[in-house]
Amino acid sequence: MNNIDWMFAITAIGILLTMSLALTRAICGPTVFDRVLALNTFGTKTVLFICVVDFMTTRDDFLDLALLYSLMNFIGMVALLRFTHDESLADQEPA
Amino acid sequence: MSLLIDFSILAFLVVTAVTIARLRDLWAAIMFTGIYSFLSASWMLVLDAPDVAFTEAAVGAGISTVLMLGTLKLTGNRIPRLKRIRVLPLVLVLTTGLILGYGTLDMPHFADPQAPIHLHPSPSFVERSLHDMHGLPNIVTSILASYRGYDTLGETTVVLTAGIAVMLILRRDKTPSSDLVGKDSTFGASTK
Numbered sequence: 001m002n003n004i005d006w007m008f009a010i011t012a013i014g015i016l017l018t019m020s021l022a023l024t025r026a027i028c029g030p031t032v033f034d035r036v037l038a039l040n041t042f043g044t045k046t047v048l049f050i051c052v053v054d055f056m057t058t059r060d061d062f063l064d065l066a067l068l069y070s071l072m073n074f075i076g077m078v079a080l081l082r083f084t085h086d087e088s089l090a091d092q093e094p095a
Numbered sequence: 096m097s098l099l100i101d102f103s104i105l106a107f108l109v110v111t112a113v114t115i116a117r118l119r120d121l122w123a124a125i126m127f128t129g130i131y132s133f134l135s136a137s138w139m140l141v142l143d144a145p146d147v148a149f150t151e152a153a154v155g156a157g158i159s160t161v162l163m164l165g166t167l168k169l170t171g172n173r174i175p176r177l178k179r180i181r182v183l184p185l186v187l188v189l190t191t192g193l194i195l196g197y198g199t200l201d202m203p204h205f206a207d208p209q210a211p212i213h214l215h216p217s218p219s220f221v222e223r224s225l226h227d228m229h230g231l232p233n234i235v236t237s238i239l240a241s242y243r244g245y246d247t248l249g250e251t252t253v254v255l256t257a258g259i260a261v262m263l264i265l266r267r268d269k270t271p272s273s274d275l276v277g278k279d280s281t282f283g284a285s286t287k
Contacts, residue, residue: 009096016103023107026127027114039126046133050140053100062140065148069133072157076129079161083122083168 008056015052019045032084036077043073097141104138119176125163132156 001009019042026038047069054062111131118124132155139148203210220238228237239247 012096012100016100019107020103023110023130026130027110032123035123035126039130042130043133046137050137053141056096061145065136065140065145065152068149068152069136069156072152073133075157076160079164080126083164 005056008052012049012052012056015045015049019049036080036084040073040077043069043077047073100141101138104134104141108134108138119174121167121171121174125160125167128163129156129160132159 022038022042022045026035026042029035029038047066050062050066050069054060054066108131111127111134115124115127115131118127132151136148136151136155139145139151203212207213220242221234224234224237225232228241231237
């Protein structure tokens with residue numbers, strides 16, 4: 001392995017460690033906010049992880065998937081937070 | 096390095112699945128199903144199947160999270176804690192799992208170049224496609240549209256049926272209903 005490979009390997013291990021920490025916090029997390037924050041972090045780390053794997057295997061077409069992941073992460077988080085805040089997914093009825 | 100990535104993703108999947116099964120708060124369980132979909136999509140990506148990963152990320156993490164949240168709105172947020180462990184379902188699940196695991200022993204090893212799928216049909220497709228399709232150069236198209244034509248026809252029929260069902264469910268009925276009455280009353284209230 002040359003330097004670049006080592007760099008990608010260490011980055012991947014670091015991201016995997018962060019993912020496991022976030023997952024632990026999401027499982028233990030006493031409050032809802034802990035869980036939301038931990039799972040959002042986990043989603044972001046998944047995107048980064050895909051990018052690193054992408055460069056490690058020298059395939060460029062995975063980056064589109066990373067973009068899709070971040071979009072999905074955002075949509076899911078917005079839906080979850082709306083549900084937590086309003087107890088409803090629909091728009092408020094006009095009074 | 097590749098082995099490490101494989102095993103870490105699989106370990107994350109197991110941890111997430113056990114957490115989902117143990118959680119009594121359904122709202123948190125839905126968040127974990129989203130994470131599970133992301134992880135399984137990453138796993139498919141590592142297995143070099145980006146198209147399946149695309150579908151899993153869009154459907155599993157995107158749509159079904161929102162759909163399950165909508166269901167949660169209509170039903171309750173919590174399920175009662177189980178009083179005791181039921182033996183028969185546990186035995187059934189364990190037996191099924193063991194049988195499935197036993198079934199994988201017959202399969203060729205992962206990425207085995209001598210696996211039947213790499214030896215038997217694929218080379219003959221490559222050799223005969225050009226002649227069978229009267230000179231069409233695209234082998235993927237010829238497999239999808241001709242060799243597997245009935246399969247593709249069935250898939251498109253399924254998609255068509257699903258589309259018709261969605262349109263039937265979402266269709267507004269034209270009969271005078273509570274919808275129109277509600278509109279009239281709000282209109283009257285706003286002009287007052």
